Each structure stands twice: as structure tokens, then as C-alpha cells.
Amino acid sequence: MLKDRYGNTVSTTSRAALAHYDEALGLIHLYRGDPVAALDAALAEDPDFGSAWAARAGLLVQQTDNAYREEVERSLRAGAEAILTERDQAHLAAAADWHDGRTMDGTRRLHVVARENPRDVLAVQFAHTGCFFLGMQTELRDGPLQALRAFDRGHDGYGVLLGMAAFGLEECGDFFRAETFGREAVxxxxxxxxxxxxxxxxxxxxxxxxxxxxxxxDNANxxxxxxxxxxxxxxxxxxxxxxAGNTDEVLKLYDQRVRPNPASSVVLEGIDASALLWRLHLEGIDVGSRFQPLAAAWERCAEDAFYAFNDLHALMAFLGAGRGDLAERTLKAMRRAISVEGYNAYISREVGIPLAEGFLAYASGRYAEAAAKxxxxxxxxxxxxxxxxxxxxxxxTALHAALRGGLTATADALCEERLDRKSVG
Ligand SMILES: [Fe+2]
Known part of the structure; x- marks a missing residue:
């Protein structure tokens, strides 16, 4: 068997398949190009290349989008029939865990792979993404920091690990080291x-x-x-x-960069579009008819209820578009999701549903209830x-609810917190 670009044994003897696989790893790490196409090219060379099937399943399942469900299942099935190293088996099992809603189990499994194989940058990255979805901030930082022990400056993958560590450090509040690591990686x-x-x-x-x-x-090129x-x-x-108060530039960025295709139904894009329009909406800025196509794009996910974070962002679009019917459908689906086994039931009950109720209360002008929830x-x-x-x-949203609802003490408290935290600039 051959080794990938980082020295991990992979389940192929085809150098052509390996070249495509190595290309896919690079694209996945940089979030560039079409890594699925590169993995498919690897699999065209060697259909029994289990490492490629496992990476494909892992990559697609982490999109948190039901649209990829069939392709994830196809990758899991083909991977199970392919040649697998022990590491591949763990990657495949982690993707299956995620697919079945056991997000925490899958992420733990990837952490084990990464600890035992620190040069498995894909395991480090997929575990990192898992920590992001699960709000595991210290492990978001510590996973890549642990893996750096197997890399020296100049090694392929070193900068990618620095970048992951930088984000984890930032989420843990260590801004100085985050910036130092980030600038070195850039x-x-x-x-x-x-x-x-x-x-x-x-x-x-x-x-x-x-x-x-x-x-x-200045660095977008x-x-x-x-x-x-x-x-x-x-x-x-x-x-x-x-x-900065430059709403013209905000709307221009929304139209040209954040949401250039108003009909796109890619969930991860929709999250940012919802969040940006909702912030403008809170500020009382006229966003024209932008919420309507966004709500239409989210409609297919209205009753998905398999990841509460997505549900809340769908709900923002529905409320902004005046589609209370869709917002109610989403909330009902979230309530049903509590009885489904898996991590989402827990976060829906503890976090997602109270927030959805709070945002619905805000849209209905019940500001005190919104802030409290x-x-x-x-x-x-x-x-x-x-x-x-x-x-x-x-x-x-709580702050604007407090301001609109006349909850002066709450508004003052939240403003003070904000001024303290955002103390530069
Ligand atoms: Fe971000």
C-alpha cells in the first residue's frame, strides 16, 4: 500500500488514484475547488480505494445538509465494501455516526484517530469541524495543537494545522496567540x-x-x-x-458576495445570509425584498430539524419574510425532533427551541418574552x-428586544458588556 502526502498509509496501490486523493486532501484543507470531484477521480482509478470513500462520506456529511443524504449513504455503502486500513475504518464509522445523528460519538472517534495518528490532517480537520458544530471550544484549540508535535516548519500540512489552532485559540479567547499563529499560517x-x-x-x-x-x-485576491x-x-x-455604520457596503456585499445567487439552497451559505439580513433587520435598516427569496430557498429545510443551529437560521429568514407559517412549521418540527435519538434532540430541547421561541416572540412584538427566552x-x-x-x-436580538420593550436595565447591561468586550476600534 502507498502513503498519502503526510505519510499515512492509504488503501490503494494505484499511484494515479493516490495523486487525485492527495489533491483532494489539499483542497479540503484549503476549502477550495471541488474536492469531491478529486475524490471521484481517485475512485475512478481505484473503486476499492476505501480511504477515498471514507473521506468522501466525511466531507459530505459535514455539510449538515439533507441534500447530500443519498450521496453520504452511497459513500458509506461503497466504503464498507472497499479495502480499508484501520484508520479508514474509523473515518468511515465516524461519518456513519454523524449521518445517524451521533455527532458527538463521531467527533470523539475522529479525535482518537487524530491523537494516535497526528499526521492524519484530515482526521484533525474533521474532528475540528465536529468541535465547531458541537461548541467544544477547548478541543477546537487542542486537537490541532496536539497534532503539531508531528510537524516541523516547512512540512506539508504545518500551515493548515497552524490555521486550525489559530481559530481554536481565538474561540478560547487567546487573541494574541491566535493572531500570531494565523499570520504565520497566512x-x-x-x-x-x-x-x-x-x-x-x-x-x-x-x-x-x-x-x-x-x-x-485587501487580501481577497x-x-x-x-x-x-x-x-x-x-x-x-x-x-x-x-x-462601522456603512450599510450601503453591507448590502453591496450581501448582493455581490454573500448571496450572489438568491436562489442558492446551500445550507451553509443560507446561514450567513439569514444572519446578515437579520442583523440589518434588527437595526431597522430596509433590506428591500431580500428576505423573500432567502425564505424560499430555506423552505425545503423548514421541517428538517436535524441540526438546531440550521433551524434557527431558517427561522430568521422565514420571520424576516413575514412567513410566520413556515416559522411555526420549523418550531413544530424542532419540538418533534426532541423525541429522535441523537445529539440534536438534546440541543433542540436545551438551546434551539427556547431560542426559536424567543425569535418568534421578537417578531410578534413580545419583546420582554423574547429577551427573557x-x-x-x-x-x-x-x-x-x-x-x-x-x-x-x-x-x-436580546438587546434590541430590550430596547424596543423598554427594558432599560437589561439594555444597559448588555450595552456595557458589549462596550467592554469590543474595546479596540
Ligand atoms: Fe466565522
């Missing part, structure tokens, strides 16, 4: 959108518009082309312009995933 490969993103988070957390806007705007992740970095830039669970909301920057929408 110097290694400025095309790495995840690394650029890690430093963008540092700037967002600090409220540092002066550093944050040029960081994204490196990170944006061919990036499957670009819409999210553009979203970060839009947040900074919103803080959101603030009651805000402190544990990391359990339904996302970043601090993404979950800031909870605080912002």
Missing part, C-alpha cells in the same frame, strides 16, 4: 481561507474595524478565488462594515455550535 499559504478567517475572528471579537476591514478587503468558503469571509467583512439560554448556546461571532446574533 504567510505560508495566503490562499488558506480558514486561516484568514481565524484572524478575521480575532478582529471581530476585538471590534477592531481598522485592522479587520483591510485584513479581508488571495483567499477568495476558488474558495468554497469565501461567502463566509465576505460575511465577516460585512459585519465590520455594519459596525434568549438570555435564559445564551450562556449555554455554544452547545448548538457555531462561533462566538455567529452566536452574537442572540445577544443582539
Amino acid at each position: 504567510a505560508i499559504d495566503p490562499r488558506d481561507g480558514w486561516v484568514v478567517h481565524a484572524v478575521a475572528h480575532v478582529n471581530e471579537m476585538r471590534g477592531d474595524l481598522e485592522a479587520g476591514i483591510p485584513w479581508l478587503a 488571495h483567499w477568495a478565488p476558488e474558495s468554497g468558503f469565501a461567502y463566509h469571509n465576505w460575511w465577516h467583512l460585512a459585519l465590520l462594515y455594519l459596525d 434568549i438570555l435564559a439560554v445564551r450562556g449555554i448556546a455554544q452547545r448548538f455550535g457555531g462561533s462566538h461571532a455567529q452566536r452574537d446574533i442572540l445577544t443582539l
Whole structure:
């Protein structure tokens, strides 16, 4: 058997298949191009290449989108019939766990693989993504830091691990080291959108518009082309312009970069679009008819209820578009999801449903109820995933509810907290 670009044994003897697989790994790490096509090219060379099937299943299942369900299942079935190393078996089992709603189990399994095989950058990355969805902030940081023991400066994969570590450090509040790691990684490969993103988070957390806007705007020619992740970095830039009060630029970014195709039903894109329009909506800024096509794109997911974080973002679009019927359908589906086995039942009950009720209350003008519901669970909301920057929408909605509902003490408290945290810029 051959070894991949990091030295891990893989389940093929075809050098042509391996070349495509190695290409796919690079694309996955940089969130660029079409890694599924590269994996398919590897599998065309060697249909029994279990490592490629496992990577394909893992990549697709982490899109948190029911649209990929059949392709995930096809990859899992084909992988089970293919030649598998012990590591491949664990990757495949982790993807199956995720597919069946056992997100925590799958992520734990990937952590074991990564600890025992620190040069398995794919395991480190998939575990990292799992931690992101599960709000496991310390492991978001520690997984890549552990793996760095097997890499020296100049090694293939070193910068990718630095970038992951940078994001984990940022989510744990270690902004100085996050920025140091991030800047070193960007110097290694400025095309790495995840690394650029890690430093963008540092700037967002600090409220540092002066550093944050040029960081994204001036370097976009490196990170944006061919990036499957670009819409999210553009979203970060839009947040900074919103803080700067430049709503023309925010709407321009929405139309041209965050949501260039208003009919796109890619869930991860829809999350950022919902979050951006909702923030504008909170500020009382006229967003025209932008919520309507977004709500139409989310409609297919209205009753998915397999990841509460997605459900809440669908609900924002429905409420913004005045589609209370769809919002109610989503909330009912979330309530039904409590009885389904898996991690989503827990986060729906503890976090997702109280927040959905709070956002519905806000849209109905029941501001005191909205603020109370959101603030009651805000402190544990990391359990339904996302970043601090993404979950800031909870605080912002509670703050606007407090302002509109005349809850002066609550509004003052939340403003004070905000001013303290965003002390730079
Ligand atoms: Fe982000």
C-alpha cells in the first residue's frame, strides 16, 4: 500500500488514484475547488480505494445538509465494501455516526484517530469541524495543537494545522496567540481561507474595524478565488462594515458576495445570509425584498430539524419574510425532533427551541418574552455550535428586544458588556 502526502498509509496501490486523493486532501484543507470531484477521480482509478470513500462520506456529511443524504449513504455503502486500513475504518464509522445523528460519538472517534495518528490532517480537520458544530471550544484549540508535535516548519500540512489552532485559540479567547499563529499560517499559504478567517475572528471579537476591514478587503485576491468558503469571509467583512455604520457596503456585499445567487439552497451559505439580513433587520435598516427569496430557498429545510443551529437560521429568514407559517412549521418540527435519538434532540430541547421561541416572540412584538427566552439560554448556546461571532446574533436580538420593550436595565447591561468586550476600534 502507498502513503498519502503526510505519510499515512492509504488503501490503494494505484499511484494515479493516490495523486487525485492527495489533491483532494489539499483542497479540503484549503476549502477550495471541488474536492469531491478529486475524490471521484481517485475512485475512478481505484473503486476499492476505501480511504477515498471514507473521506468522501466525511466531507459530505459535514455539510449538515439533507441534500447530500443519498450521496453520504452511497459513500458509506461503497466504503464498507472497499479495502480499508484501520484508520479508514474509523473515518468511515465516524461519518456513519454523524449521518445517524451521533455527532458527538463521531467527533470523539475522529479525535482518537487524530491523537494516535497526528499526521492524519484530515482526521484533525474533521474532528475540528465536529468541535465547531458541537461548541467544544477547548478541543477546537487542542486537537490541532496536539497534532503539531508531528510537524516541523516547512512540512506539508504545518500551515493548515497552524490555521486550525489559530481559530481554536481565538474561540478560547487567546487573541494574541491566535493572531500570531494565523499570520504565520497566512504567510505560508495566503490562499488558506480558514486561516484568514481565524484572524478575521480575532478582529471581530476585538471590534477592531481598522485592522479587520483591510485584513479581508485587501487580501481577497488571495483567499477568495476558488474558495468554497469565501461567502463566509465576505460575511465577516460585512459585519465590520455594519459596525462601522456603512450599510450601503453591507448590502453591496450581501448582493455581490454573500448571496450572489438568491436562489442558492446551500445550507451553509443560507446561514450567513439569514444572519446578515437579520442583523440589518434588527437595526431597522430596509433590506428591500431580500428576505423573500432567502425564505424560499430555506423552505425545503423548514421541517428538517436535524441540526438546531440550521433551524434557527431558517427561522430568521422565514420571520424576516413575514412567513410566520413556515416559522411555526420549523418550531413544530424542532419540538418533534426532541423525541429522535441523537445529539440534536438534546440541543433542540436545551438551546434551539427556547431560542426559536424567543425569535418568534421578537417578531410578534413580545419583546420582554423574547429577551427573557434568549438570555435564559445564551450562556449555554455554544452547545448548538457555531462561533462566538455567529452566536452574537442572540445577544443582539436580546438587546434590541430590550430596547424596543423598554427594558432599560437589561439594555444597559448588555450595552456595557458589549462596550467592554469590543474595546479596540
Ligand atoms: Fe466565522
